[in-house]
Amino acid sequence: MDATTALVFGVLALLLAGPVPALLSRARWPHRAPRAALVLWQAIALAAVLSAFSSGLAIASQLLVPGPDGRPTTAPVAEIDALGLPLWLLYVVVFALTLLVGAKLIFSIVQVGVRTRRRRARHRMLVDLLDRCDSSSPLARTPDLRVLDVTEPIAYCLPGLRQRVVLSQGTFTNLDDAEITAILTHERSHLRARHDLVLEAFTAVNAAFPTVVRSKSALGSVQLLVEMLADDSAVRATGPTALARALVACSGSIAPKGAMAAGGPSTLLRVQRLSSSEAGTPVALAAYAASVAILVVPTIAVAVPWLTELSRLFRAV
Template sequence: MLAGPFPWALSRWHGLRRTPSAAMLLWQSTALAAVLAALGAGLSLTTDRLWVPPVATSDVVVAFLAGAMTAVVAARLLLSGHRTGTSLRRMRRMHRERVDLVARVDGGVSVLDHDLPVAYCVPGMTGSRIVVSRSTLTSLAPAELGAVLEHERSHLRSRHDLVLEAFTVLHLAFPRWVASAAARQEVEVLVEVLADRAAVRSGERRALLSALVALAGSSAPAGSLGSTGSSLAARVEVLRDTRSHRSQAAAVVLLAAAILALPTVLVVLPWLTGLHAG
C-alpha cells in the first residue's frame, strides 16, 4: 500500500498542492514509512521464525528468504544513494566550474551572456550559484527579477536539492511497479511551489506570475533547480489561490503522522509482543 496504491493516489490529489509544506511532510512520511515497513517486515519475520521455538525446517527456509530480501532492499538503497549522490555532486561541481569560467558576477549572481532568458541555481554544500542570463536581466522588470532571485535563494536555503535527491534514490532503488516515479514528479512540483511561496512572502504575487510567464519554455541544466522547472501551469494555479487552507494543512499533517506510525503499529509492536510471549 505504501509503495504502490497510496503514492499513486496522492499524486492525483492535486488540491494537496495548496498546502505545500504539509504535502511535503506527507510525501516524506510515506516514503520513510514504506522503507521502514519493508525492512522491518523482513527482520521481524526472520527473528519470529528463528527465535520462537520450536524451529522447523520450513521456519529456517522462510527466515532465510525474508532475511535475504531485507538485505537486498537495504543494499539497493545504499547503492542507489551512493551512485545518485556521487553523480549529482560531480555534475554540479563541473557545472559550477564552467559557469565561473564564462559568467560575470553581479551582486552575488552569475550572469551568462546569453540571448535566451534563463534563471536557475546550482546547489552545493559550499559554493552554491544562482545563474541568470543577460536576457533575463534586460527582459524582466526589477520586481519580477527580485521575485525570481528570491525563488532561487529559497531553493538554496531550504536545500530542496536534498529532498529531490532522496526521492531520486528511492526511485532508482526499487522496481518500476513501485510508484516512486509519481512520487518524484509530485515532489518536484512541491519544491517549486514552496519556493514560489517564499518569493511571494517577500515580494509581489503578480510580479512572480509575470516573471514565470516570461521565463516559460526555458530549461535548467541537469542537477540544478530552475524557476520554470516543473508544471508551470499547476504552479500558476496555486499562486492564484489566495485562500487559507489551514484545516486541510492540519488534516494532512495528522495523516502524515499516522502513516509514519504504521510500521510501528503493524510490524514492531506485534514482533515485540511475540518475542515477549516466546
C-alpha cells in the first residue's frame, strides 16, 4: 500500500460518513423500498468504518520503512530519515486518528449496549408491576403483552431477550380488533427482526466519527425505515386502512428510551405512504446492487494490496 491508497480510503471514509448519508437522507425513493434502503444504509456505514481503518493500515505500512538490513523497522529515527519529518508527522497523526476512531467505536458499542439494556431492564420491571390486563379482548391474552392503566392510546415494544409489547387501556378502548391487530403486528415485527440492534449499531457508528464529518440525519433516516418495515408487516396482516387508523390514534405515543413506539413524529409521513401504490422493485434492485458495490469494491481494493504487502514483509523477514 502507498500514500495514494491511504488518501483514497481517507477521502472515501469522509464521503461515506458525511456527504453521502446527507444526500441519501433527502431522497424519497427509500420510502418505496425500505428494506433495500436499510441494507444500503448498513453497507454505507460498514464501508465508512472499513475505509477509515484501511486508510490507517495504509499509513501504517508507510511507517514500516526498510532498516539497514533491508527488513521493515518502526524506529522513529529511521522513519524520519526515510520520509522526512513533515511527512512522518502527518502519517503518525493520521494513524493516531484511525486508532482513536477504532477505540471510540468499540467504546460506543459497549456504552450504547450497556445503557440501553439497563434502561430496558428497569422499564420492563415497571411495566410488569403496573400491568393491568383486564381487557376482555382475546388479543390481550398473550404472554408478552402488558397493558397500562392509561386512557390515552399507547403502543410500544421493549426489545431484548425478555421482550414486551406495551399497550394502554386507551388503546383497547379507542381501537377496534383489526386496528389492535395491526399495532401488535407492527410492534412484534420490530421484535422479530431485531430492529433495535440495527439502531444500536448506527448510534455507535454515529458517535465514533468526529462531529465535523458525520451526518446528523443518518440515524433518523434509519429509524424511519425500520418503522416503515414494521408498517409493511402490519399491512400484510390487516391491510393499510386498519393500520392507518391505528397509527393516527397512537400518534401521540412516545416510547421511553430503549423502546420503539408505533407513533411519533413520523406518523403523518408513514400514513401518507400507506396510500401510495408506487412499485419499488426496480429501485430496490438498484439499491441492493449499490450495497454490494460499496462493500465489495473497497474490500477488494484493500485486500489485494494488503496481502501483497504482507507477502513482501514476510519474504523480507
